[in-house]
Amino acid sequence: MEAVSFTEIGAEQTQAAAPARDFRVTVADETGFDFRGAEYRDLYQRAKASLFQHPLWLGAVFEQLIPRRDGTACVRTVRRLSDGRLCLAWPMIKRRIGPVPFMDGVDCDVSDYNPIIVDASLDVSTLQDAIRRDRSRLPPLGLARIRRIRADQASALAPLEGIRFSPMGYHAHEAPLSPDFSSWRKEALSASFVKTLDQLRRRLAKRGELSFREERDPAAIRAAFAQMREFRKGRFEGDPLLNPLYFDFYQRVAVAGAPEGFARTFVLSLDSRPISVIFGLSDAERFMFLMIAFDPAPELKNFSVGLLTIESLIEDCIARRQSVFDLTIGDEPYKQRFGTRHQPMLAAWVGNPALTAAADAAFRGVIAWRKRKAG
Incomplete structure (x- = not known):
């Protein structure tokens, strides 16, 4: 899968609201973000996120698991300039790979689905433009990785712009009820x-x-x-x-x-x-x-x-x-016996185009090697 423009992937969201020319935001990396607070709960209700982004779940991940990981935990936030309303939250762990700043996702091996949390009522292209105008004051994003993205939730990453996706080699399974x-x-x-x-x-x-x-x-x-x-x-x-x-x-x-x-x-x-x-x-x-x-x-x-x-x-x-019984990730044969449908799982790479291309190629190579070893 090549690098994508989310103008197409986010089309449904883009049509949901008319562009606002005066829409301005502030972008910041925040430590000590309160996932249990009213501000995040309100954003979660407006977002097309999964239960793994629920305030209680992410609050527990940040309180109990992330402190045991290497790196610095933070949340990249996008707030509306006019009233400070939270529009987007991107949980991450900041590390370095040699000289390259590396932002990793916060699945911590417990969260099966990891879209960013974004207000679904906002126009995607307007939000992209607003983020582009303000993010210049942040350090350049070297390379960021978000694992375990359901293919049908990829549009939730639309505001990040210029993303490259790699197949993870397995699927999510759910049974319609x-x-x-x-x-x-x-x-x-x-x-x-x-x-x-x-x-x-x-x-x-x-x-x-x-x-x-x-x-x-x-x-x-x-x-x-x-x-x-x-x-x-x-x-x-x-x-x-x-x-x-x-x-x-x-x-x-x-x-x-x-x-x-x-x-x-x-x-x-x-x-x-x-x-x-x-x-x-x-x-x-x-x-x-x-x-x-x-x-x-x-x-x-x-x-x-x-x-x-x-x-x-x-x-x-x-x-x-x-209406849905979600058996989450993994291709165990028993899941199909319950009448499931499946979605491919993806890893997302964000940042410097050369680095995202290299990461995508390397990741695909690892997946191919694992398949050969298993087969």
């Missing part, structure tokens, strides 16, 4: 998969009473995370839940986000025994599935407890009238 669970199963799942799920659930129910519930009490959420960590021990190399830093991050988000329904933790139990725990982020439209763990006991080995847990959660989402 219909208003009725039975109808969704018939429309989205193969008949053989439906039959398999029904058989597994009947066989498991013979061993005890199955129940699926959301945990909302802080103590119950912590207990569910402790159980999830126990289930996952020794199963995945580099498992973040076995790292105290990341375990604490996810658990705190789960507890803090439960009252407003942003973070949801569910437990599937057989009688009173938890056999599966699943966690994700949620809004009125979308549930984003982040992690799951299930009991590895030999007597449960042939019941596909993970698949049954996902199906139970989808039923809950439909009951809440959510």
